[in-house]
Amino acid sequence: MVSITKIEDVQKVLNSLRVNDKKTGFVPTMGALHPGHISLISKSVERGDNTVCSIFVNPTQFNDSADFEKYPRTLENDLALLAKNGCNVVFMPSVEEMYPGGSTLREHYDLGFIETILEGRFRPGHFQGVCQVVERLLRIVQPDELFLGQKDLQQILVIKKMIELKNIQTDVIICETLREPSGLASSSRNARLSEMQKEQAAIIYRMLQYCRENLYNRSLEELSAYAQQHILGNGFDKIDYFSFHNAATLAPVELWDGEEKLSALFAGYIGGVRLIDNMFMN
Numbered sequence: 001m002v003s004i005t006k007i008e009d010v011q012k013v014l015n016s017l018r019v020n021d022k023k024t025g026f027v028p029t030m031g032a033l034h035p036g037h038i039s040l041i042s043k044s045v046e047r048g049d050n051t052v053c054s055i056f057v058n059p060t061q062f063n064d065s066a067d068f069e070k071y072p073r074t075l076e077n078d079l080a081l082l083a084k085n086g087c088n089v090v091f092m093p094s095v096e097e098m099y100p101g102g103s104t105l106r107e108h109y110d111l112g113f114i115e116t117i118l119e120g121r122f123r124p125g126h127f128q129g130v131c132q133v134v135e136r137l138l139r140i141v142q143p144d145e146l147f148l149g150q151k152d153l154q155q156i157l158v159i160k161k162m163i164e165l166k167n168i169q170t171d172v173i174i175c176e177t178l179r180e181p182s183g184l185a186s187s188s189r190n191a192r193l194s195e196m197q198k199e200q201a202a203i204i205y206r207m208l209q210y211c212r213e214n215l216y217n218r219s220l221e222e223l224s225a226y227a228q229q230h231i232l233g234n235g236f237d238k239i240d241y242f243s244f245h246n247a248a249t250l251a252p253v254e255l256w257d258g259e260e261k262l263s264a265l266f267a268g269y270i271g272g273v274r275l276i277d278n279m280f281m282n
């Protein structure tokens with residue numbers, strides 16, 4: 001495995017690897033790698049791709065600077081994990097390398113409805129920052145396949161939209177959310193929780209499952225109220241949302257016709273740490 005910090009160098013190495021029709025698989029990350037990231041790396045390795053991972057804590061997607069400062073940074077451990085799991089190239093640029101003229105957003109991505117709801121509503125500007133960095137990374141790495149985790153369902157839809165707007169030739173491969181034995185979704189932010197808070201946070205998964213199991217017996221309003229009450233009763237300080245949406249477009253669904261494909265999505269705070277999760281319902 002080689003680790004590279006300069007754009008020019010990573011492009012040279014990737015060009016030399018693009019032989020015999022070998023595909024390039026790309027896993028963008030902000031580091032603090034956990035089993036969820038490793039499952040994306042493994043998927044890319046499994047598909048026979050040259051596997052590239054980026055580690056870059058992107059300042060432009062944090063609408064809260066304290067959250068950016070507190071974001072866990074575990075580089076040594078990350079590199080050891082990547083080497084062990086078959087990653088070929090790690091790209092870890094500095095902020096100056098990624099944004100030579102400064103990181104102020106120069107371009108507005110016309111993402112439409114998808115960035116107005118859920119995360120878009122609670123983290124204004126977040127998805128513009130995600131698009132800015134992911135477009136830049138895709139133009140540098142030029143992967144055939146981009147691996148993204150289902151935990152960030154809305155991010156997947158946003159990135160797909162940006163890829164379409166920018167006419168980028170990369171396929172998006174969606175990988176299932178990896179969970180701890182308790183059901184808690186793997187996340188870099190879990191590192192900021194105590195063992196007890198991690199146990200408590202597994203209530204999110206239990207409530208998502210409860211909703212799936214009771215989808216045909218109770219109204220969506222009842223399910224959401226029940227879930228929120230139990231999440232708040234289990235150590236959470238605040239809920240941004242626990243709501244039901246069309247699984248493909250994320251359009252909110254309040255009255256369900258019994259047929260439409262639904263996802264339930266959650267965001268909330270425990271011990272000052274913001275967690276998100278989601279589940280397909282039917």
Ligand code: PAF
Pocket residue numbers: 028029030056058061130133134152155
């Ligand atoms: O999901 C993430 O970790 C980030 O949003 C991403 C895609 C690496 C862009 O910074």
